[in-house]
Amino acid sequence: MAALFTxxxxxxxxxxxxxxxxxxCQYSCEARDGVATDWHRTHLTSRAVGGAGVVxxxxxxVEARGRISPEDLGIWTDEQAxxxxxxxxxxxxxxxVPGIQLxxxxxxxxxxxxxAGHEPLQPGDGGWDVVGPSGEPWPYEDExxxxxxLDVDDIDAVVQSFRDAAERARDAGFEVAEVHAAHGYxxxxxxxxxxxxxxxxxxxxxxxxxxxxxxxxxxxREVWPDGKPVFVRISATDWLPDRASWxxxxxxxxxxxxxxxxxxxxxVSGGGIHPNSRPERTGPNYQLPxxxxxxxxxxxxxxxGAVGGITTPEQAEAVVANDRADLAIVGREHLRDPYFALHAxxxxxxxxxxxGPPQYRRAFGF
Numbered sequence: 200m201a202a203l204f205t206x207x208x209x210x211x212x213x214x215x216x217x218x219x220x221x222x223x224c225q226y227s228c229e230a231r232d233g234v235a236t237d238w239h240r241t242h243l244t245s246r247a248v249g250g251a252g253v254v255x256x257x258x259x260x261v262e263a264r265g266r267i268s269p270e271d272l273g274i275w276t277d278e279q280a281x282x283x284x285x286x287x288x289x290x291x292x293x294x295x296v297p298g299i300q301l302x303x304x305x306x307x308x309x310x311x312x313x314x315a316g317h318e319p320l321q322p323g324d325g326g327w328d329v330v331g332p333s334g335e336p337w338p339y340e341d342e343x344x345x346x347x348x349l350d351v352d353d354i355d356a357v358v359q360s361f362r363d364a365a366e367r368a369r370d371a372g373f374e375v376a377e378v379h380a381a382h383g384y385x386x387x388x389x390x391x392x393x394x395x396x397x398x399x400x401x402x403x404x405x406x407x408x409x410x411x412x413x414x415x416x417x418x419x420r421e422v423w424p425d426g427k428p429v430f431v432r433i434s435a436t437d438w439l440p441d442r443a444s445w446x447x448x449x450x451x452x453x454x455x456x457x458x459x460x461x462x463x464x465x466x467v468s469g470g471g472i473h474p475n476s477r478p479e480r481t482g483p484n485y486q487l488p489x490x491x492x493x494x495x496x497x498x499x500x501x502x503x504g505a506v507g508g509i510t511t512p513e514q515a516e517a518v519v520a521n522d523r524a525d526l527a528i529v530g531r532e533h534l535r536d537p538y539f540a541l542h543a544x545x546x547x548x549x550x551x552x553x554x555g556p557p558q559y560r561r562a563f564g565f
Contacts (some may be wrong), residue, residue, distance in 0.1 A: 201549035202520035203512070203527065206252075209463045209502060211426030212374055214296050214526075215267070216553060217519045218540045219253035220246045221530035222300040222377070222432070226312035227271045231325070233273025235258060235282040243286050247293040250540030250553055254290045256283070258302035258379050261364040262357075264327050265303035265385070268312040269320070270347050275360065280367035287372035298375030299368045300432065301361055301419065305385030306331035306394070309344045311474070319343045330357075332389045332411075333396040338474060354401060354411060357385070362418040369423060370386055376423050377430035378462075380412045382471030390453070391437055391445040399463055409453055413460050420461030428463035429502070435469050435489035438476040445472070447489055454500030458486055464502040465493055467529060483508045486519070491523045504528045512543035541565075 204216045215250040220243075227238040239256075246254045250526070260273040273279045290297040309326035311318050319339045320326025328345045329336070330353065336343035349357065365376050380386035388394040389411040395402050401410050412431070420429050433453065437444035454465045467490035470476040478485060486507030494503040507526035509515055515527035533539050541563050544553045550565040 201516055201547040201552060203516045203543060203547065204549045204552035205519075207502070207525055208503060212296060212428055214252040215294055216250070216252040216540060217526050218251045218543065219298075219504060219513060219526045220255055220529045220533050222255045222257050222379075223530055223534065224257045224267060224271065228270045231269040232273065233263070233266065233275065233279050235272060235279070235286060239272065240289075244289045244293070244331055245537040247290040247295040247334045248559075249533075249536075249538035250555055251295055251529075251533070252540070253296045253298050253375060255298040255375070255377060256300055258300050258304070258384075258445070259305055261301055261360040264330065265305075265360070266308055268305045269325050270312050271435060272306065274301070274364045274367050277367065279369045283368075283373075284371040288478065291374070292506065293371065293556070295400045297372065298372045298430070299373045300377040300379050301368065302312055302379035303357060303360070303385040305337075306337045306346050308384055312357050321540050331385070332394060332402065335394070335396070337383075351399070351401075358411070358418050361415045363424055363519035365419040366422045368508055374427050375430055375520045375559065376419050376427075377432055377466060378412070378416050379432050380415075380421055381432045381434040383434070383473070383476075384471070386415060387445075387472060390433075390449075391559050392443045393437055393439060393445070393472050405452065409456060412453070413456055416457050416462050417460040418432045429461055429467050430464045431457050431462045432466035432468060434468050434471055435486070436479075437472045437494065438470045438478055439473060440479075447492055448483075450489065451493050451496045452498070454493045454501055454503075457524045458497065458501040462501065464498075464504055464525065465490075466504045467524075468506050473550055479514050479536055481508070483510065483514055487518060487523055494524060502526070506530060512546040515543060516547055520534035
């Protein structure tokens with residue numbers, strides 16, 4: 200039996216195999232209202248047809264100012280949740296587990312989308328003022344929008360926005376909620392000493408800087424069904440070894456703390472906190488050692504997902520078979536091949552271990 204196609208149960212939710220579609224921004228809400236479109240439906244449901252065990256949405260903003268670009272997906276209104284409901288239903292009907300990544304872009308918000316230059320947008324040009332733990336803006340070459348330092352009342356409102364978004368996602372039929380605390384966005388900005396220069400209860404030492412991530416995770420867990428899992432995506436390291444920054448050792452410690460407030464899996468990525476942030480290595484499985492270390496050293500029993508340079512069935516199989524991670528999280532390869540899991544089943548001689556769509560039986564042999 201291929202390890203990649205063994206199920207894994209988190210709480211009372213059984214994921215049919217160990218392949219997860221990584222959250223990948225599509226920047227495709229053309230009306231700039233955060234409402235999912237036919238593009239999002241096609242993008243997500245085709246990966247469910249393709250056999251992935253978990254199909255995760257892109258970063259879905261919990262409030263309007265939490266979008267990266269004006270074209271980002273959102274779930275701060277009932278209309279947005281209603282547009283996502285049939286997508287979650289289809290993913291579930293295909294035997295995959297529908298997941299949603301709840302996100303706030305913090306000081307990296309209010310930019311044009313990548314193919315429009317990914318430049319900062321001022322309020323007069325369709326953008327908005329952004330927020331962060333401190334007043335420093337993201338260091339764009341061009342003038343960034345103003346960055347508002349969140350006070351304690353503002354932070355309480357952010358936590359409530361995540362809670363409200365989780366309730367909408369729950370009612371829309373999602374089975375996994377993932378808190379986005381990576382890639383230099385708001386929760387990561389609080390975690391890292393590179394961006395968090397506060398001296399109150401949300402800054403300073405490790406306990407202070409991790410407080411918001413813990414509070415958000417606890418708030419999501421509070422409204423999420425007991426039998427369904429909560430994931431947290433983190434940047435395991437800032438990739439800034441020459442300065443005080445977030446480290447893998449910090450991530451190991453945080454993973455245990457997040458488990459205590461209800462997280463079930465850590466989705467392990469890296470970087471994004473500063474333009475100078477660069478990976479220590481590149482190539483296949485380049486971030487896998489971070490996931491492996493968290494899995495081995497965290498103080499609590501918590502699952503991990505590995506992302507980064509996983510492009511072949513054999514790689515994904517080895518990640519799971521060698522107990523280096525519990526999920527193989529596949530990003531760009533799923534853009535190239537929506538049917539990655541079905542192709543992996545063929546390559547690993549495991550077509551009898553996956554329930555593919557009967558419409559495609561003649562092509563894949565299950």
